Amino acid sequence: MLNTATKSEAPGTEQELTDGFHLVIDALKLNGINTIYNVPGIPITDLGRMAQAAGIRVISFRHEQNAGYAAGIAGYLTKKPGVCLTVSAPGFLNGLTALAHATTNCYPMILVSGSSEREIVDLQQGDYEEMDQLAIAKPLCKAAYRVLHAQDIGIGFARAIRAAVSGRPGGVYLDLPAKLFGQVMNAEAGQKSLVKVIDAAPAQIPSPASVKRALDVLKSAKRPLIILGKGAAYAQADEEIKSFVEKSGVPFLPMSMAKGLLPDTHPQCAGAARSTVLKESDVVMLIGARLNWLLSHGKGKSWGEAPKKFIQVDIEPKEMDSNVEIVAPVVGDIGSVVSAFNQAMGSGWTAPPAEWTNAVSSKREENVAKMAPKLMNNKSPMDYHGALGVLKNVIKDYPEAILVNEGANTLDLARGVIDMYKPRKRLDVGTWGVMGIGMGQAIAATLETGHPVLAVEGDSAFGFSGMEVETICRYNLPICVVIFNNDGIYRGTDVNGANSDPATTVFVKGARYDKMMEAFGGVGVNATSPDELKRAVNEAMASGKPTLINAVIDPAAGSESGRIGNLNPQSVLQKKK
Numbered sequence: 001m002l003n004t005a006t007k008s009e010a011p012g013t014e015q016e017l018t019d020g021f022h023l024v025i026d027a028l029k030l031n032g033i034n035t036i037y038n039v040p041g042i043p044i045t046d047l048g049r050m051a052q053a054a055g056i057r058v059i060s061f062r063h064e065q066n067a068g069y070a071a072g073i074a075g076y077l078t079k080k081p082g083v084c085l086t087v088s089a090p091g092f093l094n095g096l097t098a099l100a101h102a103t104t105n106c107y108p109m110i111l112v113s114g115s116s117e118r119e120i121v122d123l124q125q126g127d128y129e130e131m132d133q134l135a136i137a138k139p140l141c142k143a144a145y146r147v148l149h150a151q152d153i154g155i156g157f158a159r160a161i162r163a164a165v166s167g168r169p170g171g172v173y174l175d176l177p178a179k180l181f182g183q184v185m186n187a188e189a190g191q192k193s194l195v196k197v198i199d200a201a202p203a204q205i206p207s208p209a210s211v212k213r214a215l216d217v218l219k220s221a222k223r224p225l226i227i228l229g230k231g232a233a234y235a236q237a238d239e240e241i242k243s244f245v246e247k248s249g250v251p252f253l254p255m256s257m258a259k260g261l262l263p264d265t266h267p268q269c270a271g272a273a274r275s276t277v278l279k280e281s282d283v284v285m286l287i288g289a290r291l292n293w294l295l296s297h298g299k300g301k302s303w304g305e306a307p308k309k310f311i312q313v314d315i316e317p318k319e320m321d322s323n324v325e326i327v328a329p330v331v332g333d334i335g336s337v338v339s340a341f342n343q344a345m346g347s348g349w350t351a352p353p354a355e356w357t358n359a360v361s362s363k364r365e366e367n368v369a370k371m372a373p374k375l376m377n378n379k380s381p382m383d384y385h386g387a388l389g390v391l392k393n394v395i396k397d398y399p400e401a402i403l404v405n406e407g408a409n410t411l412d413l414a415r416g417v418i419d420m421y422k423p424r425k426r427l428d429v430g431t432w433g434v435m436g437i438g439m440g441q442a443i444a445a446t447l448e449t450g451h452p453v454l455a456v457e458g459d460s461a462f463g464f465s466g467m468e469v470e471t472i473c474r475y476n477l478p479i480c481v482v483i484f485n486n487d488g489i490y491r492g493t494d495v496n497g498a499n500s501d502p503a504t505t506v507f508v509k510g511a512r513y514d515k516m517m518e519a520f521g522g523v524g525v526n527a528t529s530p531d532e533l534k535r536a537v538n539e540a541m542a543s544g545k546p547t548l549i550n551a552v553i554d555p556a557a558g559s560e561s562g563r564i565g566n567l568n569p570q571s572v573l574q575k576k577k
């Protein structure tokens with residue numbers, strides 16, 4: 001529909017007019033972008049209002065970083081760029097962390113920020129929120145564009161959309177100076193200037209030679225392993241991936257956001273035998289997973305002594321050989337590559353030696369059996385395993401629900417304990433281990449998919465986005481937030497011996513986060529035992545009402561994040577003690 005702004009008034013020259021505001025909205029609608037995550041303010045308040053009036057869903061947050069995390073995860077879930085709209089300088093900077101996070105995690109996202117007048121900014125004459133936003137955004141995203149003229153809005157959005165989703169997806173910045181919104185032009189010419197992006201993320205077909213090479217290497221293995229990353233989950237090639245893994249008979253290890261691509265309870269899943277498969281495998285096929293710190297860069301003691309060959313499937317050729325030699329690189333989009341694998345495998349594929357698959361299964365069963373009794377304890381205050389045992393069963397009963405997870409212990413333990421059954425149901429801190437993704441991701445996840453969300457949050461992690469519980473209540477979203485409250489970061493028992501200030505890692509003892517939810521009309525529950533937690537979460541999932549459960553965890557439970565390579569150095573003096 002033509003979004004006519006007004007008519008010109010000069011006698012005899014009457015014509016339909018449009019303006020920058022309407023052209024931005026038309027450009028989004030033309031390209032099927034129907035949600036904007038935003039924080040209103042100068043100069044984009046009216047843009048949000050008009051977009052809402054024009055049928056776009058405009059979700060207003062309390063802080064741009066959370067709106068940005070929402071947009072990023074919306075992109076991951078839908079393969080369309082998630083749009084975050086902010087005001088100039090401070091709002092833009094708040095959104096920028098999320099834009100960089102989207103780029104790092106390969107989520108398609110566009111940060112659209114209003115900006116101040118070019119002429120004044122460039123002469124540094126002190127305009128309202130003066131800042132050269134384009135220059136600042138550039139190193140933190142895949143592409144950055146500024147639109148100065150209303151007739152270029154169509155091209156500006158087309159470039160932004162294509163850059164966000166094509167090849168390896170990522171974040172794009174679009175700078176819209178305040179003056180642009182008020183620029184008036186002929187409505188027909190305005191509509192003609194809009195661009196519908198055709199085939200925004202074209203299939204990238206792998207070369208037949210690379211497919212054959214990869215399968216030959218996999219076939220030659222005695223102890224093969226497939227590692228699935230969130231790139232594989234992003235691809236939405238779920239059936240192809242499942243049939244490839246099953247046909248190959250190879251044990252698979254899901255990275256945290258790839259959990260559920262095949263169920264964690266699948267007989268080939270090696271998640272509960274992680275150390276064993278990394279160490280013992282002789283051929284490793286990476287599908288949409290990068291050999292970064294989360295995989296110890298493909299070398300060192302996690303990978304064992306035995307020589308290893310790597311096969312890597314990625315849309316980005318530069319990813320190959322980034323840390324170790326890739327003997328069989330396959331460049332292409334994951335859907336196309338895996339379907340080529342399936343075709344090339346034919347019917348004559350032989351499963352890996354039973355000696356290997358049996359060894360992986362027994363290790364997995366041993367670890368699962370070791371953990372099982374810990375998950376059934378009914379201690380009060382709770383420990384992590386007692387509380388997580390409850391949540392594991394909730395996800396089993398509600399496999400469509402989306403699990404959002406952040407924290408230190410809360411993240412590390414939930415990742416292992418809570419089995420996922422369906423693709424793209426686990427959303428977490430991603431490549432950077434960001435604390436603060438929680439409420440933004442929870443909000444976008446339910447809005448984009450229509451499914452309820454269970455957000456399992458460390459008390460510290462929750463604090464970064466906690467004010468968005470008001471947003472959850474305002475939009476009446478089916479989100480149940482469970483806060484693992486052990487009174488601090490890692491644990492709540494640290495003591496400062498130097499003066500009367502609290503230790504750097506502790507919070508107010510016995511805090512009642514549930515009261516925050518009640519303040520905005522949601523349901524708040526204080527749960528002190530696994531039984532109470534179970535009752536409260538089940539009620540929340542059944543009712544769909546915005547709920548926050550303060551799960552009281554023993555302040556002494558929990559340990560400091562220490563598994564992250566050598567990134568957590570100790571002082572020489574501390575070591576000597």
Ligand SMILES: CC(C)(COP(=O)(O)OP(=O)(O)OC[C@H]1O[C@@H](n2cnc3c(N)ncnc32)[C@H](O)[C@@H]1OP(=O)(O)O)[C@@H](O)C(=O)NCCC(=O)NCCSC(=O)C(=O)O
Binds near residue numbers: 295
């Ligand atoms: C890099 C990692 C994938 C490596 O994790 P690991 O702990 O080595 O592996 P996992 O978590 O997958 O598994 C741990 C162990 O549990 C076993 N395991 C896994 N699943 C199961 C089940 N279901 N049952 C029993 N045992 C299981 C698995 O085999 C491992 O045992 P074994 O096989 O016997 O070894 C992870 O550390 C990670 O994702 N880290 C991200 C952390 C992060 O981003 N933190 C945010 C920073 S917090 C912060 O800001 C800060 O602290 O500062």
